[in-house]
Amino acid sequence: MPRTLLKVFSVFIIFLFAGVPLALADEGDELSEIKAEMQRLREMYEEAIERLEDRIEDLEARPAVNQVSQTETPRQPEEEQAPVSTVSAGIAGKSNAFNPLIGIVFNGRYANFKQDPDLYKIPGFPLFGEAGPGPEGFSLGETELNFSANINDLFYASTTIALDASAEGVEVELEEAFIQTLRLPLGLTLKAGRFFAALGYLNENHTHTDNFAIRPLPYQVFLGGENYNDDGIQVAMVLPTTTYIQLGGGIFRGDDFPAGGALNDGAGAFTGFARFGGDFGVSNSWLAGGSYLYAKADGQMFGAPDDVFPDLLSFSGKIELFIAHFKYQWSPQGNIKRRYFTLIGEFMLRKRDGTYNGIAYNGTDSGFYIEGMYKFTPGWRAGYRYSQLNPENSIAASLLPTNLNSLGMTPRTHEFAIDWARNEFSLVRLQFTRDLSSLVPDTRIFLQFIMSIGAHGAHNF
Template sequence: MYHMLRYNVDMIMKLDIRIIPKLLLTMLASSGTAAWAEAEKEHQALQIKPFAILGGVAYDDTVGGRGAGYVQNANGIFNVHTDTGGGHSHGGDFSRGLNLQTLEAGLHAQAPGWGEAALRLSSDGHDFELEEAWLRSREFMQGAQVQGGRFFSAVGQQNDLHPHAWDFVDQALPYQMLLAGGLRGDGLQVNWLAPLGDGARLRLSAEALRSDNEGVAAQTGDVQGYVTTSGKTVDIPMRRSAHWPQVWTAFAKADWNIAPAQLLSVGLATIGGRQHQELHTYHPGINDADHALQGSTRTDIASLGWQREGSGEQGAGDVHLTAEYFRQRKDLLLVYHDTKPWNIGMPRQLRIDGYVLQALYGIAPRWQVGVRIDSVGNVHEALRSASPANCAPPYQAMRCPRQNSAFDALQRASLVATWNIDRHQRLRVQMSRARVPVAEDVNGDGRYDAVRRSFNQVFLQYQLSFGGQHAHAH
């Protein structure tokens, strides 16, 4: 694995990033505000720190290497789409053997007296994409702050964390399955940061994003020449949204120093998707035929955390406890059905929840152990109108005569041990036990059935970083 990572180091070092500082400086200079001009006179030292991060994972499981795929493609109303535009990317796609998990390079810049900026490129091992590029102002007007550009939303405890900052090898299931690996977009974030006294702090934030996140704001668009499971070739009209923002968020986070070296944190967040489109294919136990839906979404998140700083050095004695609960609702209208066209226009409401509980403890300097229990789909149901003539659209599924369908949950428990070798290297081993609803041809008759699989997974992760990195703050 080390030789594979060194190969990628050579590759990333060959990347000509000399244009990035120029681009970043241009971004900073283009603000054109009086505040920037004044700050430039007072503080001439613009600090730019390049960084690169590499991460590899050796993976195996007790189902012939298919376990990660089972999780990625688990049966459920969160994962019944056809692959019309790249499919899902849930942040947990591992094959048996060695996997390149993280390959990132970028810059973090600070302009004292003005604010900060970041630019981050990421790669899947083939091509680089611009993952983030944002500017964040200094605080003004007694705690106000503005961020603009391309960035990960700060909702929840973990959404804005990159893989190198996770406490486990893979991402928690609610973020994987309900937010398609993390909510990101181009837009604006407005914050108000307020000290409340007695060691308490409050952050109120709102975001407006252009995003086609597959979990909350998927944009399928018009589908031409679609071949259904039954063999028909059809055109499905679903226009992309021209409205901005496609996604909005609002959240509040507060923390208190409740005792010496102890911090309690709470958070509430909501995510709204103004237009969400789904094209569903046949899935055993979920869908009986291909169909298309369009409507809006809402996702609510509640979080609670407690941490204690230990008396030992380099993390020894530190304790971190985290709990998060997600509840997602999609209010949709049927716009196409392969076998029941008379149902077009009927409302459907999809409901699903998820949670993650995790605890971390520093057992020695540079050593940390942890446990995580995460799940999606304990609430997992579709509400369908049983009498469309008595139900006026749009989005009135709860007020109609209806029939409910319930589905199985995806559940997992994990143990992890992390050795922070030094400030540039990390080695981590993780073992997980998963219980997943999957689709399999059990009888060999060519028709897939819904079954449940339980299996074990083992991960060995190595991370190598160079340069300075932007610290994520919740």
């Protein structure tokens, strides 16, 4: 291809050079002079073209990389001054460095349950929305599209759109669409838009980064199975200390579970959080934090009318959620490519004060999970997670026939997962779950793949 281009180019050059004397030419012997001149030019250019062609052949014979001759030693920088910002320097590289980083996450699975997942319910904990183990058999989970880039030197923006394919069709969910400041003083950052609120540990992470196929029990019941991602604004401050200290809080619309109904004129939910972290030597890292969510709900509906057990419940009132979390990671020399062990735990306590179906309710329930994940050799990990819920057992007699009745159970699950990753872009997981959260114990098997193309955002610690 370049050779053809070269020929076209050289013909053009010849015309250009030959054209000048041609235009000035008179008749007679001048013509022969010109002809001779043209001949000379043609020979000159043909020679030059031959040389260039030889060089191209030479280069083509080498591997298709940019090689610099080995004798050409100290290379001078092209520019001595500060280089232009590499922007968020993604996989984008050269020509499209100013376009957003684009990434797509694919997520598919095969699931086998002993019990019908449509009948899944946890006594004492009415489930909201799509909480639960998900569909049986082959299914495509959420396909996530992510776009992100620095807007300019002051702002960064990111959006994640989830396409959720189900029997009813493809549902589009705007998981996140936010801007974030980059240049506020004092270690302050401000996020605005819709985003995963800084609550606990898992809430800020996309489900595709989780170590297990579904979220643990406390997330299923207290946060609706995924994330609290409401519309609002959040401010955070990192203190200039050796130990990591981040303090912050947010105000939200109050329209995403556990909030509902966008009360207080659409500013009905508040969060606050504090996080601490550090290292012990080069091989151990830790993170611990506490967070709080205050939300209000207005006529929040649980269960569906077509459920086999008609337990439609409507909650109005206020919800407070207290979360404590920690993470510990051990990795020899901090080299996570080869080996690591992580231990993650979260405890959630929920207080509700309001009415269920118009009947006064005031209760406190809680739950926790703890998980360990061990990367024993490059590419392979194995892990275990235990989750448990502690229900509120004193409820009004008139609510006893509903799913608020815990039946004296302590719901819990044991999950075992083993996964294999070719590199950070592909993961295949096999998971066994012994579920003791429902009236009838269930054994679940998941075979899942999570893969991504395009830019792959860095994961949180």
